[in-house]
Amino acid sequence: MSLAVRLEGLSVRYGATPVLDRTDLELPAGSFTALLGPSGCGKSTVLGAVAGFVHPATGQVTAGSRPVRGPGPDRGVVFQHYALFPWRTARGNVEFALKRLGLPRAERRRRALEALAEVGLADGTDKYPAQLSGGMQQRVALARALAAEPEVLLMDEPFGALDALTRTRMQHLLRELWQRRGTTVLFVTHDIDEALALAQRVVVLGGSPGRVLADHTVPDGAPDPDLRSLIARHLGSD
Numbered sequence: 679m680s681l682a683v684r685l686e687g688l689s690v691r692y693g694a695t696p697v698l699d700r701t702d703l704e705l706p707a708g709s710f711t712a713l714l715g716p717s718g719c720g721k722s723t724v725l726g727a728v729a730g731f732v733h734p735a736t737g738q739v740t741a742g743s744r745p746v747r748g749p750g751p752d753r754g755v756v757f758q759h760y761a762l763f764p765w766r767t768a769r770g771n772v773e774f775a776l777k778r779l780g781l782p783r784a785e786r787r788r789r790a791l792e793a794l795a796e797v798g799l800a801d802g803t804d805k806y807p808a809q810l811s812g813g814m815q816q817r818v819a820l821a822r823a824l825a826a827e828p829e830v831l832l833m834d835e836p837f838g839a840l841d842a843l844t845r846t847r848m849q850h851l852l853r854e855l856w857q858r859r860g861t862t863v864l865f866v867t868h869d870i871d872e873a874l875a876l877a878q879r880v881v882v883l884g885g886s887p888g889r890v891l892a893d894h895t896v897p898d899g900a901p902d903p904d905l906r907s908l909i910a911r912h913l914g915s916d
């Protein structure tokens with residue numbers, strides 16, 4: 679089993695405040711893991727450490743075979759707030775993100791159009807963010823992350839601002855994309871049902887400073903109410 683991401687003894691402090699305490703986590707290549715936990719337990723901090731935005735006080739984060747020293751194109755990030763440039767079209771936003779890869783213009787365009795089609799926005803490529811719904815803007819953000827062909831997709835409550843129906847649609851889209859592409863996904867949420875609907879594995883973070891409280895495999899097939907209650911208990915016991 680090859681690992682896409684490894685956290686070894688990761689501790690993070692913001693100033694004098696410890697936020698994560700010696701956290702270990704391994705993400706096998708191609709896996710889909712949800713990171714679940716109450717507000718403030720350090721979920722975004724774990725994701726930020728893998729993305730390379732947050733630096734460990736102690737411990738190490740490895741992506742592929744390389745220690746993480748900062749952001750890189752091997753790790754794509756999707757946030758709750760889409761952070762699109764309002765003055766660029768959907769295609770322009772995706773193409774712009776590809777500039778840092780040093781790809782020729784024609785290749786940037788090809789990849790942008792392909793990624794936008796993959797997220798169901800083939801007809802919206804020339805629209806500006808203000809002309810797109812929240813769900814569509816999040817599709818652009820997803821296309822922007824996927825167009826760089828990252829090995830790891832890091833998602834921080836990406837559907838948290840969407841209405842229930844759009845959210846369900848986006849969850850289906852994400853599952854499909856993951857199955858098709860085999861990208862390793864780390865998905866932060868505080869919604870237990872979202873975690874169980876999407877992921878193969880649910881890691882519960884909690885405590886202050888945060889640490890891994892539980893790590894569950896999600897069986898394929900029908901929802902498992904016992905697993906749901908067990909995870910809910912872990913969340914409640916924080």
Ligand SMILES: Nc1ncnc2c1ncn2[C@@H]1O[C@H](COP(=O)(O)OP(=O)(O)OP(=O)(O)O)[C@@H](O)[C@H]1O
Nearest residue numbers: 692693697715716717718719720721722723724868
């Ligand atoms: N840049 C920062 N400077 C200082 N404290 C921070 C910073 N970022 C986060 N924190 C604090 O660190 C703790 C963990 O934050 P983090 O955002 O990782 O938690 P979270 O579990 O993702 O929370 P939420 O579900 O609310 O997004 C919180 O107490 C938060 O207030």
